[in-house]
């Protein structure tokens with residue numbers, strides 16, 4: 001079908017996620033027709049670097065022969081079979097493989113199919129763990145301001161933002177919000193240690209007052225992605241872990257965005273040697289090929305669910321496509337490629353290159369660049385109207401969105417978070433493509449003066 005017909009049919013039928021549809025209906029959407037390595041290709045044959053990993057999930061690029069072959073091989077066996085009452089080889093082998101690389105505290109894996117289900121499962125496991133161990137009052141959570149854990153009701157409860165979730169506030173359960181250590185937007189933008197200390201003091205106060213009713217603290221470790229690539233000050237996560245233990249509250253690490261190499265380690269919690277009680281992964285687990293998620297738990301949590309069927313300890317939760325065999329086969333192939341292609345080392349060397357580049361090209365001093373924050377190749381560049389006062393642009397100008405639309409003419413697909421330009425290439429992106437990507441961003445930053 002030709003591009004215009006596809007666009008017309010799209011506008012007629014489809015309601016797009018996280019999309020102001022009024023604007024969409026007035027636009028001519030880009031139609032992706034194919035892909036090749038680190039590039040997406042539109043229906044007119046134009047090539048674009050995939051600068052946000054197809055929404056933070058692609059790891060090794062597109063149409064990777066080993067990945068394609070693993071899925072084809074599994075297709076020749078079985079595409080889907082349930083995990084309710086049955087098991088299958090790809091899920092078992094993947095579990096065994098993952099157990100060798102997740103933090104040592106984690107001993108059991110519960111499969112599901114997206115980030116929101118992975119976090120929702122962690123919340124339910126936390127509440128039922130306390131129920132099963134005779135502390136049924138422990139049902140509340142601590143979340144961090146501006147956190148994001150997905151769009152189901154539990155995930156929205158713990159990761160709510162006014163902009164996304166206001167109409168649903170009456171549906172959400174009780175959560176105590178602790179301030180996020182967002183150094184750039186704090187009162188002390190040049191003093192990360194002070195910001196960290198104050199945020200930890202606020203967290204401790206919540207724990208002192210409410211530990212008797214708290215089930216868990218949930219955190220996006222090291223980088224709070226959807227809030228605008230907020231990188232927490234060093235040592236923050238370690239202290240959160242210490243406080244959770246001290247006050248008898250579980251720690252849930254939501255590694256949905258940061259997991260599978262994006263920060264330069266397989267899991268972000270590794271940066272601070274943190275061992276969570278529950279950990280959620282999704283997005284990058286299949287290399288960005290197919291929907292799969294997992295929630296990991298400690299042996300202690302798992303054991304509390306053991307009992308006779310009539311004792312009410314069972315975890316009555318599951319999804320139809322939980323542990324889908326094709327997705328598990330893709331995930332196994334992805335893990336092979338991490339080793340074969342030294343993907344974590346690639347991320348670390350791209351970070352060094354970005355560091356040099358940001359300094360040399362003085363990205364930091366471009367007139368509208370407020371803050372550059374990154375861990376691994378999760379990069380956020382916050383655009384501001386005025387650097388000194390950190391004054392934001394009027395959100396109605398949609399400066400971040402305009403910037404990203406212009407990047408398409410430079411052969412790059414990006415998607416902003418408000419006025420934060422997100423650069424999150426697939427962890428396996430080679431140096432040449434990576435430099436081309438960040439160079440294109442820098443050139444558009446210079447060009448901003450002509451259109452702002």
Ligand SMILES: Cc1ncc(COP(=O)(O)O)c(C=O)c1O
Pocket residue numbers: 114115116117119148149150151220225226254255256257258282283
């Ligand atoms: C930290 C975090 N948790 C959970 C989610 C939800 O994942 P999904 O979109 O797969 O439901 C996201 C998505 O961006 C995320 O960044």
